Amino acid sequence: MPDFRVFCTPPTHEPAEILLEETEAHHLVSVNRARVGDTVVAFDGAGHEWICELAAIGKRDARLKVRFPQKIKALPYAVTLGQALPKGKYMDAIVRKATEIGVAGIVPLVSERTEVQLESDREENKLEKWRAAAIEAAKQCGNAFLPAIQPVQRATDFMESTKGFDLKLIASLQPGAKSLKTVLARFREEKGQAPRKVLWLVGPEGDFTPAEMSISKNAGFEPITLGPLVLRCETAAVYALSILSYELQNT
Numbered sequence: 001m002p003d004f005r006v007f008c009t010p011p012t013h014e015p016a017e018i019l020l021e022e023t024e025a026h027h028l029v030s031v032n033r034a035r036v037g038d039t040v041v042a043f044d045g046a047g048h049e050w051i052c053e054l055a056a057i058g059k060r061d062a063r064l065k066v067r068f069p070q071k072i073k074a075l076p077y078a079v080t081l082g083q084a085l086p087k088g089k090y091m092d093a094i095v096r097k098a099t100e101i102g103v104a105g106i107v108p109l110v111s112e113r114t115e116v117q118l119e120s121d122r123e124e125n126k127l128e129k130w131r132a133a134a135i136e137a138a139k140q141c142g143n144a145f146l147p148a149i150q151p152v153q154r155a156t157d158f159m160e161s162t163k164g165f166d167l168k169l170i171a172s173l174q175p176g177a178k179s180l181k182t183v184l185a186r187f188r189e190e191k192g193q194a195p196r197k198v199l200w201l202v203g204p205e206g207d208f209t210p211a212e213m214s215i216s217k218n219a220g221f222e223p224i225t226l227g228p229l230v231l232r233c234e235t236a237a238v239y240a241l242s243i244l245s246y247e248l249q250n251t
Contacts, residue, residue: 004032004040005139006064010050018042018052018064025062028054040064045138045146047072072144077196077248078104080165081147082158083237084111084204090234095130097234098147099137101241105148106130109201111155112209123152156212159201159219166195170216171240172223173207173230183222184247194248200224202237 006024020028020042028034034054042050042064049072052064081103083094091108098106108130110116127149134146162168167187169180187195201208201221208216213223226236 004028004034004038004054005142006040006042007045007135007139008042009044010042013048014069015050015066017055018050018066020062020064022060025058025060029057029062042066043138043144045135045144047074047144049144074145075102075104077194077198079241079244079248080105080107080197080199081237081241082107082109082155082199082201084109084155084202084208084233085114085116085152086204086233087115090232091126091130092133094234094237095133095147095149096137097238098241099134099143100141101238101245102143102145103147103241104145105150106134107150107158108152109155109158110152111204111212113204113206114155115204127151155201155208156215159212159216159221162199162219164197165199166191166197168199168201168219168221169224169240169244170201170208170213170221171203171226171236172213173225174210174213174223177223177225180224180243180247183224198244198248200240200244202233202240204233 006020006028008018008020008024010018034040036054036057038054040052040054042052049070051067053067054062055065056063081098083106085091085108095106130149134149138146226239231239
């Protein structure tokens with residue numbers, strides 16, 4: 001894979017040239033030290049890529065000459081992460097790691113034990129920051145698809161509104177939670193195939209409350225154990241997505 005990747009949204013899927021705006025041009029030229037003649041891969045986050053040559057560098061932009069386009073095939077499964085908001089900058093890290101793992105969507109959630117409360121203007125700033133984090137992660141790992149990051153929602157409202165998923169999972173510390181292998185094996189036995197659209201909820205520090213777990217059960221979520229140790233929420237998210245992706249890739 002070429003060293004240089006940039007995010008862009010050209011007006012057509014078959015552009016002859018791509019003009020990078022200031023932020024992307026600065027990152028490509030000043031941060032990554034790309035020079036005229038270097039190969040650059042431009043991507044739009046929806047599976048379209050353009051293999052380009054850096055043709056010109058301006059003061060506030062850069063121009064790419066498109067050599068040829070290519071359409072990247074999506075993963076055969078789509079995983080959505082519903083993540084209760086952690087304190088500090090941990091959500092930024094979760095977004096980056098989830099993008100590297102290849103999730104299709106991320107839903108930030110406010111649960112009963114969430115200690116972060118966002119005002120509407122601050123929430124919009126956070127959404128933009130998370131989307132920027134996803135773009136940077138996609139550049140670094142070569143992912144041609146960006147996860148759709150939804151607005152912040154109340155966890156119980158989201159649980160009760162989820163539709164269209166083949167399988168809904170929730171990480172749980174409560175007794176009786178099953179292993180992922182057990183739940184996937186039962187799904188395959190009943191459906192004759194692996195799930196293709198999966199939703200996984202990960203709670204805050206201290207987990208979802210018993211009341212929230214009860215609502216999730218009524219909404220069709222399967223409680224899943226992540227092992228005998230209590231994981232921090234950012235560790236739990238990466239662990240949960242990793243083992244699920246591994247299992248779905250090997251079906």
